[in-house]
Amino acid sequence: MRHTPLTRQDLSFASKTIIICILLITSSMFYFIINNEQSSSSMGRLTSSFTSLRSSLEVNGVRCRLSMKESDNWFCESDSDWKRRKILHHIQDKRNRISNSRSLFFQNNWEPTIQCAFERRLGNTGDGGKWVCDIHRFGGNNTKILVYSFGSNGDFSFERAIQEQFPKAEIHTFDLGVYQCPANVCTFHQVRLGDGKNDSSKSFQTIVTDLGHARREIHLLKVDIEGSEYNLFEEMFRISTDKTIQVMPYVRQILFEIHLPTDRSELSSQRTHRLFELFRANNYAIFHKEANLFDAQNVFEYALLHVNRAFFIAQS
Incomplete structure (x- = not known):
């Protein structure tokens, strides 16, 4: 048989064919390697997601029972974090009554002992706004929270901010002056706030009884009443320990401005110490403090969170 010799054109075609085959094989190998790495990466991310979910479920379902119990169902965190939180509280609490010096009273006394991861300010950026602890824990925007705002002076920025967060909130604003709440934001009450005794004032107990809120939870109690807060809180906590009073509302957070009495002696300092000790005795921990x-x-802003009595018991 006679063989036909290969021409240069035939060799060129064969070379090109081989090169194309090599490129196709190489591309296939790269595709396989990359796809395999992506699959491994995806599997790793999926495994990580399941691990995080399992961890979250463990915290929410089992491991946060202690924190939920001792915070009155406010914080959900692992037992180790909760115990660390309590230790820090007790360390600071022991240092919170240091001096009776009137001139630098708030510089030396009553610092926050508990922290809120998602604390935020509601209302004006200056005077009139208040810091709230983890407001999302009250629930979604359909939650019907109950808010008391004692002292307004015509500034309703706090009430507006609450209403924007919770359109169904029930907000009551109280002031000695006569003001008009913005439409669909709050209900205004003209009243002198105090201990309800000899100055024509109304006490906290009288107000909640008149409004039918004695069996309700008050989610936020905002107080800015230019010095009358002493009489208001002293009477409020006296009532809370009075065995003849059957029902008092549960107040979750107290956001207030405190004004040192004009008396320049240490008597005003001692009264202020007693007030903060009343807060602590009634299971309130400080989570925010700032100067006005x-x-x-003489004037400071404070914010307090109600937790379970067990939180204040030192660990052995």
Whole structure:
């Protein structure tokens, strides 16, 4: 048989064919390697997601029972984190009554002992706004929270901010002056706030009874009443320990401005110490403190969170 010799054109075609085959094989190998790595990465991410979910379920379902119990169902965190939180509270609490010096009272006394991861300010950025602890824990925007705002002076920025977060909130604003709540935001009550005794004032107990809220939870109690907060809180906590009073509302957070009495002696300091000890005795922990720079020596903003009595018991 006679063989036909290969021409240069035939060799060129064969070379190109071989090169194309090599490129196809190489591309296939790269595709396989990359796809395999992506699959491994995806599997790793999926495994990580399941691990995180399992961890979250463990915390929410089992491991946060202690924190939920001792915070009155407010914080959900692992037992180790909760115990660490309690230790830090007790360390600071022991340092919170240091001095009776009137001139630098708030510089030396009553610092926060508990922290809120999602604390936020509602209302004006200056005077009038208040810091709230983890407001999302109250629930979704359909939650019908109950809010008391004692002291307004015509500033309703706090009430507006609450209403924006919770359109179904029931908000009551109280002031000695006569003001008009913004439409569909709050209900205004003209009243003198205090201990309800000899100054024509109304006490906290009288107000909640008149409004039919004695069996309700008050989610936020905002107080800015220019010095009358002493009488208001002292009477409020006296009532809470009075065995003849059957029902008092549960107040979750107290957000208030405190004004040192004009008495320049240490008697005003001692009364302020007693007030904060009343808060602690009634299971309130400080989570925020800031000076009012209009009168930083005498006026401070505080925010308190109600937790279970067990939180205040030192670990052995």
